[in-house]
Amino acid sequence: MATLKYSRQRESIKEFLTGRTDHPTADFVYENMKQIYPNISLGTVYRNLSLLADLGEIQKLSSFGGADRFDARTVPHCHFMCTRCGRVMDVFSEHIDKSLESIAADFKDGQISDYKARFFGICKECLKEESH
Amino acid sequence: MATLKYSRQRESIKEFLTGRTDHPTADFVYENMKQIYPNISLGTVYRNLSLLADLGEIQKLSSFGGADRFDARTVPHCHFMCTRCGRVMDVFSEHIDKSLESIAADFKDGQISDYKARFFGICKECLKEESH
DNA sequence: CTGGTTGCAAAAGTTTTGCAACGAG
DNA sequence: CTCGTTGCAAAACTTTTGCAACCAG
Secondary structure (H helix, E strand, O other): OOOOOOOHHHHHHHHHHHOOOOOOEHHHHHHHHOOOOOOOOHHHHHHHHHHHHHHOOOEEEOOOOOOOEEEOOOOOOEEEEEOOOOOEEEEOOHHHHHHHHHHHHHOHHHOEEEEEEEEEEOOHHHHHHHOO | OOOOOOOHHHHHHHHHHHOOOOOOEHHHHHHHHOOOOOOOOHHHHHHHHHHHHHHOOOEEEOOOOOOOEEEOOOOOOEEEEEOOOOOEEEEOOHHHHHHHHHHHHHOHHHOEEEEEEEEEEOOHHHHHHHOO
16 A cells, blocks of 8 residues: 655645635636646646545536536535526535435335435526526 | 427437437447438437437437446336446336425425436346356 | 537647656665 | 655547538428
């Protein structure tokens, strides 16, 4: 097994993600990291995002079409994507969490190790605009 | 609105998908279509898969990392992906369907127009191999 | 004819990787 | 010193698109 070594870049990337509630793409992370490390490369960002996801410190979301998104919130939770503006938001609901837990438990032999759910629709901001 | 015209290629693509229970990628569809239309192009496959998805005749699944997958089953349903062999299978469970419906209903203002859920774990085939 | 569809190829977009230099332990 | 990490660039992979020829209605 590879022994992990400290890297400023990796630390900054994780810190950056932790400070946000949206779900940035790798390229967006890259653009922001450039302000701290002008020479950082996109490859480094991808490598660290992958590594952090493997360690379970962040979550990779491959669910929305286009580039993958990354989320520092690692507890199982759902996402809502607005089909009009493309924004991806976390969904908070005990009802939802309980339902998904019971869904996972519904599988035979405890096969489920993880699950993700996402919902599509039009967000309130877009609905507001629509009524103008 | 564009008026749809008949195309043998589109018909074959849809027929191909309908006859399968796995969830092929565009490239896999392309490789198989070549046996019927040796000159068919990947662009045509992508265009028709997109078109069929827009028409609601098939479903595009962007949820599993790597290339998108396509599914002729259009009723809302969940998928299970084996994290070991990568296979993607449909999940049948009244319990799950009811839970997801009630999740969607939990949103205010009927915002939800669609939802997808997927579960990860190790499939029975892989578990069997593991015990050797 | 008209305009949707196709094959082809180029381009765009996303992610991975080989490699030499660098740096943490 | 060792080996994980970085920057850079090339490559791999996935999807979209411009265009002239083609074909369904």
